[in-house]
Amino acid sequence: MHAAERERRIFEALRPTGFVSYRDLEVMLAASPATIRRDLTRLEDGGQIVRVHGGAKLPEGEDTSGPRLMGTPFDQSITQNLSAKQAIGKAAAALCTPGEGVMIDGGTTTLQMCPHLDGLGLQVLTNSLHIVNALLPQTGTRILLPSGAVFREQNIILAPAGEESMPRFHAPRLFMGAAAIGLQGVMQADPVLVAAERRLIDRAEEVILLVDSSKFRSQSGTIVCGLDEIDMVITDSSVAPDTAQSLRDAGVKLVVV
Amino acid sequence: MHAAERERRIFEALRPTGFVSYRDLEVMLAASPATIRRDLTRLEDGGQIVRVHGGAKLPEGEDTSGPRLMGTPFDQSITQNLSAKQAIGKAAAALCTPGEGVMIDGGTTTLQMCPHLDGLGLQVLTNSLHIVNALLPQTGTRILLPSGAVFREQNIILAPAGEESMPRFHAPRLFMGAAAIGLQGVMQADPVLVAAERRLIDRAEEVILLVDSSKFRSQSGTIVCGLDEIDMVITDSSVAPDTAQSLRDAGVKLVVV
DNA sequence: TCATAGTTGATTGTTATTGATCGTTTACAA
DNA sequence: TTGTAAACGATCAATAACAATCAACTATGA
Numbered sequence: 001m002h003a004a005e006r007e008r009r010i011f012e013a014l015r016p017t018g019f020v021s022y023r024d025l026e027v028m029l030a031a032s033p034a035t036i037r038r039d040l041t042r043l044e045d046g047g048q049i050v051r052v053h054g055g056a057k058l059p060e061g062e063d064t065s066g067p068r069l070m071g072t073p074f075d076q077s078i079t080q081n082l083s084a085k086q087a088i089g090k091a092a093a094a095l096c097t098p099g100e101g102v103m104i105d106g107g108t109t110t111l112q113m114c115p116h117l118d119g120l121g122l123q124v125l126t127n128s129l130h131i132v133n134a135l136l137p138q139t140g141t142r143i144l145l146p147s148g149a150v151f152r153e154q155n156i157i158l159a160p161a162g163e164e165s166m167p168r169f170h171a172p173r174l175f176m177g178a179a180a181i182g183l184q185g186v187m188q189a190d191p192v193l194v195a196a197e198r199r200l201i202d203r204a205e206e207v208i209l210l211v212d213s214s215k216f217r218s219q220s221g222t223i224v225c226g227l228d229e230i231d232m233v234i235t236d237s238s239v240a241p242d243t244a245q246s247l248r249d250a251g252v253k254l255v256v257v
Numbered sequence: 258m259h260a261a262e263r264e265r266r267i268f269e270a271l272r273p274t275g276f277v278s279y280r281d282l283e284v285m286l287a288a289s290p291a292t293i294r295r296d297l298t299r300l301e302d303g304g305q306i307v308r309v310h311g312g313a314k315l316p317e318g319e320d321t322s323g324p325r326l327m328g329t330p331f332d333q334s335i336t337q338n339l340s341a342k343q344a345i346g347k348a349a350a351a352l353c354t355p356g357e358g359v360m361i362d363g364g365t366t367t368l369q370m371c372p373h374l375d376g377l378g379l380q381v382l383t384n385s386l387h388i389v390n391a392l393l394p395q396t397g398t399r400i401l402l403p404s405g406a407v408f409r410e411q412n413i414i415l416a417p418a419g420e421e422s423m424p425r426f427h428a429p430r431l432f433m434g435a436a437a438i439g440l441q442g443v444m445q446a447d448p449v450l451v452a453a454e455r456r457l458i459d460r461a462e463e464v465i466l467l468v469d470s471s472k473f474r475s476q477s478g479t480i481v482c483g484l485d486e487i488d489m490v491i492t493d494s495s496v497a498p499d500t501a502q503s504l505r506d507a508g509v510k511l512v513v514v
Numbered sequence: 515t516c517a518t519a520g521t522t523g524a525t526t527g528t529t530a531t532t533g534a535t536c537g538t539t540t541a542c543a544a
Numbered sequence: 545t546t547g548t549a550a551a552c553g554a555t556c557a558a559t560a561a562c563a564a565t566c567a568a569c570t571a572t573g574a
Contacts, residue, residue, distance in 0.1 A: 019261050022561075032523045053530065053561065054259035129389075136409065145414055147404035147422060152393065157402055163425060165404060279551070289533045294552075310540065310551065
């Protein structure tokens, strides 16, 4: 990896929160401690970053508008397969046409769509507070929320069963995440998430699933829906060829990024 | 977790109400007591926060040397009359009985109720995302939201006129803020806020207004409601005696803290 | 092919930060 | 007012991060 590539990644990691830890960089850049220190020193000399003990941050006044405080499980999950999720999110965002309305389910993968939605002038219906926070700085994006109670652990809004909660809204596409996917269908670990996603699925014409390749494994959990309800799956290139083929055989359009 | 990252989170937690408890920080930062104390001491030496027993708060008023995170008018408004607003918020919170449901309107004064609601096991219906963020760490407080679009400038959720947006919910009390109050009624500067508050008022049995004494002045704006719809006003001791008397004459119960 | 400049990785000693423990002080309630 | 529990500040050992130095590698041109 070249210095220019490393610099690009450093800024990429720096953008969300305005801070990267030295340890994160060590993993992301796959470089030695000495190299990373040299990179940071050089960038600081150029005034582009400010070094602090344990990492680096953006200089004052730079964009630090990032997600708000997140619970620890979500925090850990967001960095797992990050680059794969970013690529998947970018590909999913490319499916949106300017000005249209879409639904976005919560999750660390769907969250990566948000940076690429800016400027499209979308109307986004979501039940995830994480998505709301990510979209809030995008003044051109209209955010629509259902009514209901806030479920902290899952960070979503969900109304009691049987209660009308959605604003009158029509969207051609739903972008959804999952804990796992297999021939038996789409799984979530939490029943609350299942209930929330069912609400969205019932409103959607087309369901697009965003899963990184680590999700193609059997796991205990609740089945959200069968593969017949999924129109498209977007995943990364680490997916096994036979898994990919069996999904195609099941009638799912598979996009590998 | 590194110092820079912790500082960022401290300000993030500080932003909603201008106060964070030591206990909240212990959970949020996942750091030892000693480290948190060191962080707070360092930030106080820099004049960025003020330490108090049990936590820390933003310095009041003049934001000359304050952190750069005070970009929006809302952030500036938080520190104005902060201690008065905190006292008003505490008094308002004391009106809530454990386990009941209440409605809380957005605003920098009503926001100060939130720290005192912890442990009451309330159900809170609000249309303000600021209130949601402030209540999110309180695992015992149930948060209910209406459906609708997010209005960024006002930081509230509001559905189009005529659309049913509230979950089925009954609350005996509405706690409301205002831009100004006089004999002609309660005023707000923004028509969107007026529409949102009208929704809440129509649902409320009892309307309690939280205003610091600087709000007792005439101001141009839209009238939200007349004094006849207000059951109680909570304000600070700097209110002029004749103003207080004229409110009482108008049939409003006045609480001075 | 060889030489050389530029970059990277490993090692060292040094410094900064952290967490545990102590005794003391403060806030709250009876 | 007194008692209790929590918060506070100071100290110290363990850990992690740091800077500097030197060896190894890569790419380019003669």
